[in-house]
Amino acid sequence: MTDEVSGRSGSGISGARVAGGRSARSVPSPDASRRRMLAVTAAAGLGVLTGCGGTPSGGGSAPEAAPPDGSRSSPSTGAGTSGSSPSAGSGAPAPSGSATAHPTRPHKRSRPELPRGGRELFPHYRMVGFCGLPGAAALGRLGTGTPAQRAAEVEKVAHRYAAGREPLPVLELLATVANASAGPDGTYRSRTPAATIRRFHDVARDRRAMLLLNIQPGRAPVLDEVKALREWLVHPDVGIALDPEWEMGRGQVPGDTYGRTSGQELTRVARYLSGLVEAHDLPQKPLVFHQVAPSVVQKQSALRPQPGVALIKSADGIGSPGLKRGTWQRLVRDLPQGLHTGFKLFYEEDAQGSRLMTPKEVLALRPQPEYVMYE
Template sequence: MPGRTDAEIRRTGAAGGRPARVPHTSRRQLLAASTAAGLGLLTACAGTSSRADSASRASPPGGPGSSSPSGPSGSAPSGPTKRRRPELPRGGRELFPRYRLVGFCGLPGAAALGRLGTGDPKRRAAEAEKVAHSYAAGREPLPALELLATVANSSAGPDGMYRSRTPDATIRRFHRVARDRRGLLLLNIQPGRARVLDEVKALRDWLVHPDVGIALDPEWEMGRGEVPGDTYGHTDGHELTEVARYLSGLVEAHDLPQKPLVFHQVATSVVSKQSALRPQPGVALIKSADGIGSPGLKRGTWHKLVDDLPDGLHTGFKLFYEEDAEGSRLMTPKEVLALRPQPEYVMYE
């Protein structure tokens, strides 16, 4: 008997437990197949993708790597100057409660992986900002582009890590698009069998910018003997705290504004030992409720996943333009904002 489709697994996964094998027609296999087919966007695997580009090449004005101000002739100014502390794209140094983050996720050339993967990135960013304004509800909308930076594969690759890394040229392109829109760029990590913190550290040159954060997809974090697309992966509160601690160190070292750390969760089994999660200075921890289905099913998933939230944890909500509408309809912004606690981060795939 064939396994359940990805949509079926995502609908029922919130109750916990491990799903059956996923058939090749599912969106999870489309992800692996698109990578294996060679979209011309992903590198082969670990060690083949350089993250060593100079931070100054992609730095926004006033961000790390920017040059010192100069006088009219190009020489240094005569008097002492006060360095302006880096801020978030639309001002300030704290994300919450001032802002609500709303946007699209995906990978260019891979329509099955999200809205961000189709069409011109600038047009998608403009669309994301329009959607973000529909979620304002007393807060300032802050558009967010969630780009897949590490993508889980169904094949092991040269290093056996079952993942590929998105080239710096692609990340740079989307960083510029986000910056031009005065939005955030979130780098999504689907680690395969790679160590999550290693994948985060590989993105350091991007993370020293004040407008770049991290999104983790632990359903693609595989243990020994597990293959992406066959079963849900998992993480725990200790590992999430380890990543938050690393980001906190970057924030302190570079005097950065608060940095978002999102982790998507489709089932209770995907994140264990949540009580071990410890907020870190300068890092906004956001638990994003994943899961496909009708508005009623998504509300049920939400209530299971936000029950007994640890202190200091913010909430997010994910919607799927196509899968949620299959046999039902997409939830409206009004319905999403009616959830309690009210989501502070909303992402469309």
């Protein structure tokens, strides 16, 4: 039995149909060009990123880099929080000869907060973001212009989705990119250079936005890819987005078939993030997983929310407003308790032969999406 997917059928992908029941093999896919671009970009070792600083890491690990604040000693001191300082609350004694009659009392260290305050994402905030890879326009909105330009743009878009909540802009950067070729380590994935991640984190902090690091793992173990990003995840304004459509099993190649994850695997990732939250006293950390069809997440009932982690299921899929509503209804049916919802829109592909859904239409979905992402 095949899943009816709203337009998400890449070149050569089997076992899926475009909306309307037509075979993916006989109908040009609206996002086939994106998949080909992804394969070409990754196969080139993320060469398009060299203009963003750093040396492409290809299939290997991203080089070690200091956090954007230049400090490793206290990564949870409120990066991304307005008015925070790594030295605040150090409690250093007054210099010798000071006129102070008594020793300075240590200041109570403020707890790290989300970029715009507080420690809980929902229901106070609605996250609205752009995703992509710099220099690769076919892979999303972040592929055009500069990070600062896109951050300014997403700020404006986010306010259109407020609807009684405070908008929280998001930059969802592709940090691990599925690759059409195996690469030197056979993982079919490339990692974005640390210098590029740092550049986006700097912009996110400057704009008081959230940075999500998107993982398309290829054949690499998902948890390994998450752990490789630990130096960023110890910050209070950095979360994870998983793209299990690109998670391949043995013998599978990205672009040839849909990948999949499971409720158990998502729980393992959430448990790891929960451990970081506890160890560094971080605010709630988002864990998004994009889902294009029911088959992409196996045994969803095994998904277990973890303390300090906001699990967000984002409905993926290209198509007209009607087709996207249909995909939404299939994917949000029988949601596990504690799971939040997200919705994905495509500026170009959704508009091909139809039109892009308006914020009013997106907010009319039930349950109301708490994360809206544009590619």
